[in-house]
Amino acid sequence: MKRIFINKQWCLGCHLCEFNCAFANSGKTSMVTALKDKQVRPRVRVEEHGKDTFAFSCRHCKDPICIKSCISGALHKDNGIVRIDYDKCVGCCTCITVCPYGAIARGDDGVMRKCELCVDNMDGTPYCVSNCPNGAIVFEERD
Amino acid sequence: MKYVIIGNGAAAVGTVEGIRSIDTNKENTITIISSEKHHTYARPLISYYLQGKTDPERMKYRPDDFYEKNGCTLVAGRTVNKIYASSKTVLLDDGTEIGYDRLCYCTGSRPFVPPFAGLDTVDKKFPFMTLDDAEALAGSVTKDSDVFIMGAGLIGLKCAEGLYGRAKSITVADLSPLILSSILEENTSRMVRAHLENKGIRFLLGDTVEAFNGNTAKMKSGIEVKYDILVLAVGVRPNTAVIAECGAKVNRGVQTDNKMFTGVDGIYAAGDCTETFDISCGQSRILALMPNAYMQGECAGVNMAGGSKDFENAVPMNAIGLIGLEISTAGSYCGTVCEKKDDDCYRRFYCENGLLKGYIILGDPCRTGIYTFLIRNRIPLDSVDFESLMADPCLSALGDDNCKCLESVV
Ligand SMILES: Cc1cc2nc3c(=O)[nH]c(=O)nc-3n(C[C@H](O)[C@H](O)[C@H](O)COP(=O)(O)OP(=O)(O)OC[C@H]3O[C@@H](n4cnc5c(N)ncnc54)[C@H](O)[C@@H]3O)c2cc1C
Numbered sequence: 001m002k003r004i005f006i007n008k009q010w011c012l013g014c015h016l017c018e019f020n021c022a023f024a025n026s027g028k029t030s031m032v033t034a035l036k037d038k039q040v041r042p043r044v045r046v047e048e049h050g051k052d053t054f055a056f057s058c059r060h061c062k063d064p065i066c067i068k069s070c071i072s073g074a075l076h077k078d079n080g081i082v083r084i085d086y087d088k089c090v091g092c093c094t095c096i097t098v099c100p101y102g103a104i105a106r107g108d109d110g111v112m113r114k115c116e117l118c119v120d121n122m123d124g125t126p127y128c129v130s131n132c133p134n135g136a137i138v139f140e141e142r143d
Numbered sequence: 144m145k146y147v148i149i150g151n152g153a154a155a156v157g158t159v160e161g162i163r164s165i166d167t168n169k170e171n172t173i174t175i176i177s178s179e180k181h182h183t184y185a186r187p188l189i190s191y192y193l194q195g196k197t198d199p200e201r202m203k204y205r206p207d208d209f210y211e212k213n214g215c216t217l218v219a220g221r222t223v224n225k226i227y228a229s230s231k232t233v234l235l236d237d238g239t240e241i242g243y244d245r246l247c248y249c250t251g252s253r254p255f256v257p258p259f260a261g262l263d264t265v266d267k268k269f270p271f272m273t274l275d276d277a278e279a280l281a282g283s284v285t286k287d288s289d290v291f292i293m294g295a296g297l298i299g300l301k302c303a304e305g306l307y308g309r310a311k312s313i314t315v316a317d318l319s320p321l322i323l324s325s326i327l328e329e330n331t332s333r334m335v336r337a338h339l340e341n342k343g344i345r346f347l348l349g350d351t352v353e354a355f356n357g358n359t360a361k362m363k364s365g366i367e368v369k370y371d372i373l374v375l376a377v378g379v380r381p382n383t384a385v386i387a388e389c390g391a392k393v394n395r396g397v398q399t400d401n402k403m404f405t406g407v408d409g410i411y412a413a414g415d416c417t418e419t420f421d422i423s424c425g426q427s428r429i430l431a432l433m434p435n436a437y438m439q440g441e442c443a444g445v446n447m448a449g450g451s452k453d454f455e456n457a458v459p460m461n462a463i464g465l466i467g468l469e470i471s472t473a474g475s476y477c478g479t480v481c482e483k484k485d486d487d488c489y490r491r492f493y494c495e496n497g498l499l500k501g502y503i504i505l506g507d508p509c510r511t512g513i514y515t516f517l518i519r520n521r522i523p524l525d526s527v528d529f530e531s532l533m534a535d536p537c538l539s540a541l542g543d544d545n546c547k548c549l550e551s552v553v
Contacts, residue, residue, distance in 0.1 A: 049531070049539030056538060068157070068441065069434035069460075071187045072197075073204040088201050090191045093462035093508045097471050098434065100520075102510030102536055 001080035002141050004044075004117065004126055006054045010136035011046070013053030017128035017137060018042035021057075024118055024127035041107060043115040044128045044137075055128065055137050057115035058082060058103040066095040066104060074112075081119060086111050144171040146447060147233060147241060149223045149385075150249030151177030152186060153433050154414025154440035156205055158247045159213050161444020161452070169214030174241055176233070180220040181274055183209065187433055189277035193305030199274060226389040228407050245447040248397065248405070248412040249440060250382035252431060256375050261355035268373040271302045280306075284372055287311050291360060291368050294376035295322040295346065297463060302374050303344055304466050313344050314368055320349040326461050326472045331491060331503045338468045381416040381429060394418060396429045401453040403443035411447055413439035419457045423500050423518055424475035430459050456519045462508060471508040474501030474518045483533050492533060497523050510536040 019035060021042040026034035044057040060082050067075045067082065074088035075095060089111040095104045096112070107113040117139075118126040129139045146162055148155045155175055162173060183204045191197045210217050218235070225234040226248075232240045254270040262268070269280045280302075284290065288310040292299045295317035303313050315322075321332040322339075336346060347368070352360045360368045381396045391405040392398040396418040403411045414436035418427045435457055442454040460473035478495025488506030492499060492514075499517040513536040516522070528540040538546055 047537050047539040049528070049537065052539050054539070065434075068437050071153075071433045072185045072202070088197070088203075090188060090196050092187070092464065093469060093471065094434065094460075095512075096508050097460050097462045097473065097511050097515055099510075099512035100516035101538060102513045104512075105509065 001060070002117075002139050003060055004057055004115070004129060005138050005140065005142060006056065007136050007138065008052070008054045010134045011054045012134050012136070013046055013048055014133065015046050017044050017055045017132055018046060020127045020131040021115075024121045025113070039108070041105065041113065043103075043105075043113055055132075056101070056103070057128070059101060060117070065098045065100070069094050069098045081117055082114070083116050084112055084114065144448075145242060145244050146171065146173040146247075147243035147245075148173060148175045148247045148249055149177075149233070150251055150414065150416075151175050151179065151181075151183050151217065151219070152249060152251050152414060153204065153436040154249035154251070154443075155247070156183055156209075157437040157440025157442075158249060158411075158413060158444040158447070159209075159215060159440075161441035161446075161450075162448045163213050163444075164441075165445055165448035165450040171214070173213065173215040174218060174243075175210070175215055176218045176221055176223050176235065176241070178220070178222045179273060179275070182207070182217075184274055185433075186273070187301075189271065189274055190301035190305035192274070192277050193281055193302070193309065194307075202274070223385055226385055226410070228389040228410065231409060244409060246410045247403075247440065247443050247447060248386045248391075248410065248416065249414045249436075250385070251415040251436075252379040252381045254375060255378040255380045257377060259352050259355055264357050265355050265373050266357070267371060268375060271298055271374055271376050272379070277305075280372070280374070284310050288371045289369060290314070290372045290374065291316070291370035292374040292376060293317075293352065294374075294378065295319070295348065296325055296376065296378070297323065297461070298379070299374070299376035300339070300465055301463070302376055303339070304464070307342065307344075307466055310372070314347065314370070315344060316347040316350055316352070316362070316368070318349070318351045322346065322348065323470075326459075326463075327470070327503060328476050328491075331470075331489070331505060334489065334505055335465065335468060335470065339465060342466045344466075379415075379431065383416055386410070386412065386416075394427075398427075401442075401455050402446045402451075403439055403454060404446065411443040413443045420455070421458060421475065422456055422521070423458045423473075424477065430457060432459060432461065434460065458515070458518050460515055462511075469504075469506060469508050471504040471511045472502065473511075473515045474499070476501045476503070481533060490533065494524060497525060499524060499529075513538065513541070 021044045022040045023031045023034045028034035074085045091110040104114045184202045185204045188202045222236045290310045292315045383393045387393040397412040415431045419430045442452045445452040481492045483490040491503045493501040531540045
């Protein structure tokens, strides 16, 4: 299955992926109406530590501890993608307590949000990937 | 091969998914016997149900086709009264006998009610463990109800949250001087209590009921509490009687090895009815938590089906919200304390022998799983930038080597 990876040496730390992610998941057609004066809650985030920067999102683990720990049964796998049933999630945050990557966060409506590879949004390519100015974020099959 | 599972909660579902990850032949049937009549449901959500944040349909822990897809037969509303280990059969309360090759005992726990004087004079009293309890409570409480909850642990306080705004008043009593004493230490317990008192919850701590008389409870301290509805959430006890009788070792909970095997031929056990080795404190104890129940069940299932899996890095972890305050905790509270405070978050860490042993976080639970990772994987703190992690959990402060032991981080 294709997943998102980052080529760390090419990441500029520009944070554009965060804005593109929030836009792609906003359901809006204009980036301005989607993001202007709103709290941006991207599902990808750029980490900065010293000189190091890299963008990072859900790994869609083979053996996902978030799914095993979900107390409502909202987290599940769908074709290899770790997804959330927003109807079932009650926002208890147990998944946040177990995800070793810190890749899950609460959305505006109180229920959890995470990268779902833009499957419901765009044309098959995650928006952070297609809009990374330096080609640092890639979507590919790796072991 | 015939599999039988007693219970239908998280541990049972884990067992089914563990079995089917190895044995996909549906002719090898799985029979699930459960005292509760419902489709498998998310037990912790009963308080969210009271709040109106979910309903029985959405509380289903797995989709409607779960049993069919996994080749399971659900025998709901029946209780196993006996396990005959020598003939490998179980006896149900209606006299039916069912044979097994492999059995998983996933019976969870039940409310414990001490013998209070006059309890039988109380008209409206409820435990808070099952969907039926929650439905009965929801049907009884009104805007005019004064609710009295015995027990300021997780279950009692989740019930208080569930009833918040639905009742006129809520009073919570506990023998312990501290609320949530199983997951908080003194400072954080006081902070959470202050928050709840601010919201209008009244506490009677270090106090208990001497006698009930209809709608009045006389406390040991002499205080009288008037109520319409009484919730009994004093504690729970693991359901171990049936398995103890067939020769399995039971201490406080059922004893198993790392493969969840009980030592009795073909019999495994998982979930709240068992004891788990908690690596953060190096002791065997009951970890009555949903993630633990699922993972134990999954491990049992894999081994029952002939695979090999060990469950060996259990740590307690909790994420609980109480009327607008988020509490995240994990591990054990031993060793040196480090605190970090900012406007909307209080973090308290426990370190010992160069390892993170536990944490308590009040407020924003942002990325707390990174701390849990440090505990579960016993990551030496001198290999990470812990000072920066305490303020802001992030992967880059873990260092490249530690990131490598995560599944393909970068
Ligand atoms: C109000 C509340 C809030 C909670 N909140 C949280 C939380 O936020 N996070 C968390 O991690 N955990 C929470 N828990 C704990 C969590 O619900 C349990 O850890 C989990 O349900 C354990 O799963 P289990 O499968 O071991 O047992 P259970 O879910 O208890 O299932 C056991 C089943 O076995 C049945 N049974 C027992 N004996 C027999 C028999 N002889 N024959 C047939 N059937 C039998 C029982 O009726 C029951 O249906 C909460 C619990 C409660 C009550």
